[in-house]
Amino acid sequence: MNRQRRRARSSEAGYTILELLISTAIMVTVTGAIFSLMNPAEGNAQAQPEVADMQQRMRVTSDTLSKELMMAGAGPYQGPITGSLVNYFAPILPRRVGSMSPDPTTGPGSFKSDVVTLAYIPNSYSQTTISQAMPPKSAEVKTNGQANCPDQAKDPLCGFSEGKHVIIFDTFGNWDMFLITQVQNAAAHLQHRGDDLNYKYDAGSSITEITDYTYYLDRQNNQLRRYDGYGLDEPLVDNVVDLRFDYFGDPNPPMQPKPLKGNANCLYDAMGNYIGLPVLDATEGSLAELKPEILTDGPYCGGGDNTFDVDLLRIRKVRVTVRVQAANPAFRGSNTALFMKPGFARGGDRYVPDYRLTFDITPRNLNLAR
Numbered sequence: 461m462n463r464q465r466r467r468a469r470s471s472e473a474g475y476t477i478l479e480l481l482i483s484t485a486i487m488v489t490v491t492g493a494i495f496s497l498m499n500p501a502e503g504n505a506q507a508q509p510e511v512a513d514m515q516q517r518m519r520v521t522s523d524t525l526s527k528e529l530m531m532a533g534a535g536p537y538q539g540p541i542t543g544s545l546v547n548y549f550a551p552i553l554p555r556r557v558g559s560m561s562p563d564p565t566t567g568p569g570s571f572k573s574d575v576v577t578l579a580y581i582p583n584s585y586s587q588t589t590i591s592q593a594m595p596p597k598s599a600e601v602k603t604n605g606q607a608n609c610p611d612q613a614k615d616p617l618c619g620f621s622e623g624k625h626v627i628i629f630d631t632f633g634n635w636d637m638f639l640i641t642q643v644q645n646a647a648a649h650l651q652h653r654g655d656d657l658n659y660k661y662d663a664g665s666s667i668t669e670i671t672d673y674t675y676y677l678d679r680q681n682n683q684l685r686r687y688d689g690y691g692l693d694e695p696l697v698d699n700v701v702d703l704r705f706d707y708f709g710d711p712n713p714p715m716q717p718k719p720l721k722g723n724a725n726c727l728y729d730a731m732g733n734y735i736g737l738p739v740l741d742a743t744e745g746s747l748a749e750l751k752p753e754i755l756t757d758g759p760y761c762g763g764g765d766n767t768f769d770v771d772l773l774r775i776r777k778v779r780v781t782v783r784v785q786a787a788n789p790a791f792r793g794s795n796t797a798l799f800m801k802p803g804f805a806r807g808g809d810r811y812v813p814d815y816r817l818t819f820d821i822t823p824r825n826l827n828l829a830r
Contacts, residue, residue, distance in 0.1 A: 507812050510786045514699075514815045517784045521684055521697050525675060526821055529778050533825035534580035536587045538608055541631070541666045544825045545579065547716040549635045549762060550772035551826070553577040554705065554755060556674050557765070558689035565767040566760060571752040572676075574703045576778070579627070579637075579672040580825070585609055586619040586626075586669040594628065594665070596657040601628070601650050603667060617643055619669070620650055625689070627670035632719040633726060633761035634659040637670060639690055658764030677703035682785070682801070701800045701814065702783035707755065708747040709774030713737030716773070717761070726761035726770045735759070737770065747776055777822045786812040 533551040535544045545551040555563035555570050557577045564570050581587065591604045609618035620626070622640055629635035636657045640650055650667075674687040677700060684697040713736070717725060724730040727737075740748035750771060760767045785801060786792050791812040792803030798813040805811055 714773035
């Protein structure tokens with residue numbers, strides 16, 4: 461009887477502690493193996509949205525700069541003076557231009573590799589000439605009528621309106637931009653706001669609507685920003701960590717702008733004799749690399765805040781280099797070759813290296829004579 465009871469108790473006995481420990485260890489090993497297989501997929505799933513955001517930021521940056529640089533130099537297409545702006549002044553400047561924190565006009569400070577200011581005439585009827593001389597301290601300008609204006613009787617100023625950006629320039633290399641504050645159609649008068657002009661413009665000087673922007677890299681906030689030359693300075697793209705503009709131009713010196721006899725500028729003396737500039741060596745196909753020292757050594761055209769180095773008239777191609785980063789530092793590692801601003805990612809599928817892109821733009825309006 462006692463043997464039967466002992467057998468019953470023995471058949472009902474549970475696991476020993478040793479057996480429990482062994483089974484737990486096996487379970488932990490298997491579970492760990494499963495999670496190790498799933499973890500890379502989790503890291504990849506977290507990284508892919510960041511990669512998509514970087515590609516989108518790069519697309520917006522490259523599209524914006526490409527379209528604007530392609531238009532640079534587009535000039536008036538109606539009226540007595542037509543053709544590319546490069547025949548009159550430099551439509552691409554490697555510095556910030558405007559009323560807020562402008563860069564120096566001459567010397568080393570007039571060139572910044574991460575800044576470009578560009579100008580072009582948009583598709584607009586607002587293209588004419590001034591009918592009376594405009595002295596530097598004038599706040600008013602009187603314009604000539606435009607024969608091709610769609611409704612000359614109702615709108616003699618043909619689209620000039622409050623808030624528009626306007627440029628006035630001559631054939632000597634002088635130019636000024638200002639903002640229209642008031643329009644008097646009956647008298648063909650425009651009121652403008654801005655600093656004093658840099659030059660006295662004679663009757664017949666061109667006046668037209670203008671599109672002009674400065675694009676630059678805000679390195680403190682990692683932003684590509686756009687400045688309109690007056691009061692609007694806005695961010696366009698975040699997490700841009702590097703931006704560079706390189707310039708290439710015609711090895712042959714520019715021949716325009718050419719003033720009338722009796723007037724001198726950066727290219728001609730008062731007798732109309734060409735002063736002369738050196739022919740540069742072609743280093744990029746048929747173009748020459750325009751290094752900073754070439755674009756800052758003079759001679760200088762224009763005047764005042766709108767002075768520019770004459771070699772800027774050579775520009776025929778702009779090379780743009782852009783670098784964007786992952787917004788979350790958890791996806792940026794410590795390798796400075798891959799990350800301009802390192803983070804704390806440990807590697808593997810959580811690594812999202814900086815995205816770098818270089819592209820060339822040959823503005824068609826600067827290459828019409830080539």
